[in-house]
Amino acid sequence: MVTSTNTMFLRISTLFSLIAYTQCASNYTFSPDFMFGTATSSYQIEGAWNESGKGENIWDYITHNSPDYVYDRTNGDIACDSYHKYEEDIALLKDLGVDFYRFSVSWNRIFPNGYPHNPNQEGITYYSNLIDALIAQNITPMLNIYHWDLPQRLQELGGWTNSYMVTLFTEYARILLDNYSDRIDYWITFNEPLSICSQGYGADGFAPALSMSGRADYLCAHNLLKSHAAVYHLFNNTYRARNNALMGIVLNSAWYEPSRPEEQEASERALQFLLGWFANPIFSTTGDYPQVMKEYIGNRSAIQGFSRSRLPQFTSDEIEYIRGTSDFFGINHYSTALVEYSPATDNVVSNNNDMEIVMFRNSSWPIDAAGRDPIVPWGIRKLLAWIKNTYNSPSIHITENGCPDNGGLDDDVRVSYYGSYLEAVLEAINEDNVDVRSYVAWSLMDNFEWRFGYTYRYGIHFVNFTDPDRPRTAKRSATFYKNVISSRVVGDYPPLS
Numbered sequence: 227m228v229t230s231t232n233t234m235f236l237r238i239s240t241l242f243s244l245i246a247y248t249q250c251a252s253n254y255t256f257s258p259d260f261m262f263g264t265a266t267s268s269y270q271i272e273g274a275w276n277e278s279g280k281g282e283n284i285w286d287y288i289t290h291n292s293p294d295y296v297y298d299r300t301n302g303d304i305a306c307d308s309y310h311k312y313e314e315d316i317a318l319l320k321d322l323g324v325d326f327y328r329f330s331v332s333w334n335r336i337f338p339n340g341y342p343h344n345p346n347q348e349g350i351t352y353y354s355n356l357i358d359a360l361i362a363q364n365i366t367p368m369l370n371i372y373h374w375d376l377p378q379r380l381q382e383l384g385g386w387t388n389s390y391m392v393t394l395f396t397e398y399a400r401i402l403l404d405n406y407s408d409r410i411d412y413w414i415t416f417n418e419p420l421s422i423c424s425q426g427y428g429a430d431g432f433a434p435a436l437s438m439s440g441r442a443d444y445l446c447a448h449n450l451l452k453s454h455a456a457v458y459h460l461f462n463n464t465y466r467a468r469n470n471a472l473m474g475i476v477l478n479s480a481w482y483e484p485s486r487p488e489e490q491e492a493s494e495r496a497l498q499f500l501l502g503w504f505a506n507p508i509f510s511t512t513g514d515y516p517q518v519m520k521e522y523i524g525n526r527s528a529i530q531g532f533s534r535s536r537l538p539q540f541t542s543d544e545i546e547y548i549r550g551t552s553d554f555f556g557i558n559h560y561s562t563a564l565v566e567y568s569p570a571t572d573n574v575v576s577n578n579n580d581m582e583i584v585m586f587r588n589s590s591w592p593i594d595a596a597g598r599d600p601i602v603p604w605g606i607r608k609l610l611a612w613i614k615n616t617y618n619s620p621s622i623h624i625t626e627n628g629c630p631d632n633g634g635l636d637d638d639v640r641v642s643y644y645g646s647y648l649e650a651v652l653e654a655i656n657e658d659n660v661d662v663r664s665y666v667a668w669s670l671m672d673n674f675e676w677r678f679g680y681t682y683r684y685g686i687h688f689v690n691f692t693d694p695d696r697p698r699t700a701k702r703s704a705t706f707y708k709n710v711i712s713s714r715v716v717g718d719y720p721p722l723s
């Protein structure tokens with residue numbers, strides 16, 4: 227992905243607070259039934275890593291055993307302490323006026339060592355209480371079954387490269403469905419399979435940091451798609467009726483803009499390799515991996531002397547089993563990259579080499595206040611239109627959108643980000659007829675940003691991580707978002723550059 231720092235932009239961004247807000251808003255409005263939310267995930271906020279019977283997950287393991295893995299040498303042992311402070315979090319949600327809250331369950335709180343054996347009642351009760359407390363405040367819970375914190379014992383079996391994960395994940399999901407499906411309206415199986423497989427298995431960006439690109443990432447995706455489908459069918463056949471609920475998957479994608487008009491094919495191939503990899507098997511009419519992946523990886527594998535493609539094959543039964551297993555298209559989106567064709571090197575085994583793409587950024591684009599990613603609001607509009615056109619107009623939930631900074635309450639760059647991206651979403655709905663049902667600001671509060679520890683803050687609430695009480699304070703962006711939710715219009719925001 228695109229990451230580099232640009233200190234000049236940091237200095238420019240501090241000037242934003244001196245510039246008067248300008249009238250940037252169009253006249254489109256969000257309909258009364260459009261849903262707004264915020265999101266978090268278990269390892270990023272809960273802390274209490276060894277309390278109430280919880281076992282060790284892959285992030286506990288990597289941060290404790292390789293403390294240098296996280297750049298600021300921190301971990302999620304305490305994080306926002308939300309395990310103890312969830313009622314305070316709900317008060318923040320209530321104050322924002324959100325329609326729903328997307329949170330994830332820690333597998334190790336339910337089954338301490340990952341195996342479907344001896345469920346931990348304290349873990350089951352924790353999420354039950356959280357769900358009840360949300361509903362009591364009229365906030366719809368959106369329950370995400372898996373947000374990257376795999377039990378370490380299952381990683382020792384190979385994690386998502388082991389096909390037995392289909393059974394293990396199904397048994398874990400079953401206990402959540404058993405206990406919570408009377409109260410949950412929206413279920414999510416996986417958050418960001420691309421990150422799980424590409425960063426965790428293909429690279430070292432996330433735990434378990436296997437760095438076996440072009441092999442382990444493809445195996446991971448294969449088992450993950452089957453696991454998703456198995457849980458969807460269990461839900462669809464046995465639990466859906468209990469609450470007339472919906473279940474879907476959350477994919478993630480940047481927008482991949484061609485660097486020149488002649489690079490249109492490269493842009494399409496990047497989208498197929500990085501989003502279609504998971505979306506095509508589930509959302510296309512034919513099912514299966516995208517044709518371009520099968521062809522490029524098959525050919526490259528043959529040139530490299532593999533007797534079979536490194537991309538595993540689904541049987542025709544499996545293709546049918548996976549196709550159509552999502553009631554909505556969940557999409558997390560942050561930024562845009564320029565792409566163009568880059569010829570493969572024959573002997574390199576990697577997803578990137580298979581794809582034959584190089585990515586870079588346009589130095590004219592404004593950048594977020596942490597210098598991580600460009601701010602390109604038209605990118606979300608193009609991505610939403612691409613999803614609509616490629617997958618026959620599914621209902622879309624924007625399950626994450628946001629940008630980082632390094633601290634402070636006067637987060638005008640984030641206000642501009644949200645203002646301009648929400649404008650682009652309104653244009654997608656009104657001018658491109660994309661069926662967008664909801665929008666989620668990532669995140670409710672600053673939290674443990676994986677390998678970047680606590681240096682990248684994505685919250686609309688500030689969390690003081692040096693205070694043992696972990697107090698939360700609303701940033702300017704929280705006020706801005708609250709106003710969007712109540713007024714259904716995007717208010718004024720500072721210009722981007």
Ligand SMILES: *[C@@H]1O[C@H](CO)[C@@H](O)[C@H](O)[C@H]1NC(C)=O
Pocket residue numbers: 251252253
């Ligand atoms: C919004 O509506 C006002 C008044 O009808 C109009 O003057 C303005 O040009 C509109 N803005 C946009 C961006 O369309």
Ligand SMILES: *[C@@H]1O[C@H](CO)[C@@H](O)[C@H](O)[C@H]1NC(C)=O
Pocket residue numbers: 276303
């Ligand atoms: C839990 O971990 C903390 C360190 O984060 C340690 O101080 C404490 O002793 C551990 N508690 C148990 C019950 O193992």
Ligand SMILES: *[C@@H]1O[C@H](CO)[C@@H](O)[C@H](O)[C@H]1NC(C)=O
Pocket residue numbers: 345350401404405
């Ligand atoms: C929760 O799940 C456990 C394990 O499957 C089961 O024993 C228990 O009855 C469930 N509770 C409810 C309320 O369904």
Ligand SMILES: *[C@@H]1O[C@H](CO)[C@@H](O)[C@H](O)[C@H]1NC(C)=O
Pocket residue numbers: 485486564588589590591
């Ligand atoms: C980079 O961005 C500038 C400003 O938006 C634009 O004029 C230029 O065409 C862009 N270049 C590329 C390669 O996209």
Ligand SMILES: *[C@@H]1O[C@H](CO)[C@@H](O)[C@H](O)[C@H]1NC(C)=O
Pocket residue numbers: 521522525
């Ligand atoms: C893949 O191989 C087939 C059969 O040799 C060939 O027709 C096709 O053009 C190749 N595709 C690419 C992208 O190299």
Ligand SMILES: *[C@@H]1O[C@H](CO)[C@@H](O)[C@H](O)[C@H]1NC(C)=O
Pocket residue numbers: 462463549550551552
């Ligand atoms: C879900 O269940 C319904 C009703 O039984 C069935 O018609 C539908 O085909 C199922 N969906 C999938 C993707 O299997």
Ligand SMILES: *[C@@H]1O[C@H](CO)[C@@H](O)[C@H](O)[C@H]1NC(C)=O
Pocket residue numbers: 690691692693694
């Ligand atoms: C965070 O908390 C510490 C300890 O209470 C305090 O000294 C510090 O001023 C706080 N920082 C901010 C930015 O509020």
